[in-house]
Amino acid sequence: xxxxxxxxxxxxxxxxxxxxxxxxxxxxxxxxxxxxxxxxxxxxxxxxxxxxxxxxxxxxxxxxxxxxxxxxxxxxxxxxxxxxxxxxxxxxxxxxxxxxxxxxxxxxxxxxxxxxxxxxxxxxxxxxxxxxxxxxxxxxxxxxxxxxxxxxxxxxxxxxxxxxxxxxxxxxxxxxxxxxxxxxxxxxxxxxxxxxxxxxxxxxxxxxxxxxxxxxxxxxxxxxxxxxxxxxxxxxxxxxxxxxxxxxxxxxxxxxxxxxxxxxxxxxxxxxxxxxxxxxxxxxxxxxxxxxxxxxxxxxxxxxxxxxxxxxxxxxxxxxxxxxxxxxxxxxxxxxxxxxxxxxxxxxxxxxxxxxxxxxxxxxxxxxxxxxxxxxxxxxx
Amino acid sequence: xxxxxxxxxxxxxxxxxxxxxxxxxxxxxxxxxxxxxxxxxxxxxxxxxxxxxxxxxxxxxxxxxxxxxxxxxxxxxxxxxxxxxxxxxxxxxxxxxxxxx
Numbered sequence: 001x002x003x004x005x006x007x008x009x010x011x012x013x014x015x016x017x018x019x020x021x022x023x024x025x026x027x028x029x030x031x032x033x034x035x036x037x038x039x040x041x042x043x044x045x046x047x048x049x050x051x052x053x054x055x056x057x058x059x060x061x062x063x064x065x066x067x068x069x070x071x072x073x074x075x076x077x078x079x080x081x082x083x084x085x086x087x088x089x090x091x092x093x094x095x096x097x098x099x100x101x102x103x104x105x106x107x108x109x110x111x112x113x114x115x116x117x118x119x120x121x122x123x124x125x126x127x128x129x130x131x132x133x134x135x136x137x138x139x140x141x142x143x144x145x146x147x148x149x150x151x152x153x154x155x156x157x158x159x160x161x162x163x164x165x166x167x168x169x170x171x172x173x174x175x176x177x178x179x180x181x182x183x184x185x186x187x188x189x190x191x192x193x194x195x196x197x198x199x200x201x202x203x204x205x206x207x208x209x210x211x212x213x214x215x216x217x218x219x220x221x222x223x224x225x226x227x228x229x230x231x232x233x234x235x236x237x238x239x240x241x242x243x244x245x246x247x248x249x250x251x252x253x254x255x256x257x258x259x260x261x262x263x264x265x266x267x268x269x270x271x272x273x274x275x276x277x278x279x280x281x282x283x284x285x286x287x288x289x290x291x292x293x294x295x296x297x298x299x300x301x302x303x304x305x306x307x308x309x310x311x312x313x314x315x316x317x318x319x320x321x322x323x324x325x326x327x328x329x330x331x332x333x334x335x336x337x338x339x340x341x342x343x344x345x346x347x348x349x350x351x352x353x354x355x356x357x358x359x360x361x362x363x364x365x366x367x368x369x370x371x372x373x374x375x376x377x378x379x380x381x
Numbered sequence: 382x383x384x385x386x387x388x389x390x391x392x393x394x395x396x397x398x399x400x401x402x403x404x405x406x407x408x409x410x411x412x413x414x415x416x417x418x419x420x421x422x423x424x425x426x427x428x429x430x431x432x433x434x435x436x437x438x439x440x441x442x443x444x445x446x447x448x449x450x451x452x453x454x455x456x457x458x459x460x461x462x463x464x465x466x467x468x469x470x471x472x473x474x475x476x477x478x479x480x481x482x
Contacts, residue, residue: 241478294481
């Protein structure tokens with residue numbers, strides 16, 4: 001049957017919006033089925049790093065994918081600005097992972113060595129930095145800082161503005177964005193195409209992309225896909241605005257383009273984002289002030305918690321269904337970092353109808369309990 | 382130029398000296414820093430933190446944060462909530478607070 005929509009993207013967060021924007025940019029007729037404003041959104045709670053170092057430990061293709069994402073970010077940010085006039089303030093000065101004692105330094109050294117041992121991407125550039133060299137880049141560090149690892153691919157962005165730019169871009173491309181359209185069920189049609197049942201009625205599309213974050217776990221089985229998720233909770237502390245002093249993002253601390261200092265990276269197996277826990281904030285704040293003692297004087301203006309989108313093994317999942325071809329799933333933790341790849345690369349593969357061999361390592365077939373209905377070898381594509 | 386704000390002559394509270402960007406200013410005991418700044422006749426406009434536009438104290442009751450000022454070396458203090466003290470050193474903020482202040 002003829003479809004009004006080439007693709008229905010389920011989920012309008014950073015991941016879904018990136019894929020939908022990429023598809024719309026290629027001239028595809030896209031409908032985005034999103035939930036409402038009150039829904040949990042990692043897209044609004046995230047820390048906004050475009051981060052490469054250490055990612056893909058245990059899965060070399062993910063390290064490559066992350067490096068490539070960093071390389072594609074300048075062009076992605078430029079395309080967004082050209083279309084929407086919004087500067088998402090992407091910066092890639094390189095980033096540091098700070099160590100506060102010798103044990104941490106030794107552990108970090110092992111991570112760095114491990115990345116090279118498993119075959120690091122071309123031009124990976126990850127290296128340990130001595131305290132002496134660190135002082136040149138970060139003159140405000142405290143006496144407890146013993147060293148760091150550094151990656152030239154690391155950077156950060158204004159992720160809220162990126163989110164807004166993607167949605168403004170979607171509108172400008174004529175994509176059909178529908179909030180309050182939680183998808184209850186998806187039915188593959190005989191002869192191809194899909195019917196999606198939403199809170200507000202049926203939507204039909206030739207292809208469907210599941211980009212609903214942790215919600216993918218519920219939706220994937222409708223179309224023979226598999227999305228094993230293991231979300232965690234993270235907290236973030238934000239200080240008042242100060243003059244720029246921190247010219248590099250750190251894994252747990254960064255200064256935003258508007259001057260606030262964000263402190264993050266806690267992890268708890270709790271899924272209630274309606275509270276923040278002071279014992280957790282205390283540890284985060286304590287590490288931050290040991291890193292930069294001058295932060296002691298700053299006032300905290302906000303704290304929040306958010307639920308991470310995370311697959312069971314922490315690596316992305318990209319698949320096409322074998323039992324319902326045209327149904328794709330995308331799950332990943334790093335919706336900010338990988339936004340460039342989702343918009344510029346993954347969208348093209350989805351338009352072309354196959355994920356291609358380059359994405360085969362990201363198939364959920366790697367999980368022992370995966371069903372037989374996953375097609376992401378796409379050897380022919 | 383006549384200042385926009387001035388002390389009521391009937392107010393007989395004793396005065397004290399504070400310093401605004403190094404300049405001596407007479408304030409009255411019990412004034413808030415913001416009240417003293419507004420009555421000083423000086424240009425006490427700060428520049429806002431993001432867009433850099435000029436700002437003056439507005440709500441005078443601790444809500445709007447327009448009165449942010451550096452007091453005795455500590456930045457981003459709410460001038461409208463802090464009473465003047467003899468010898469207090471006030472600096473008008475130019476943009477964002479500095480990390481060491």
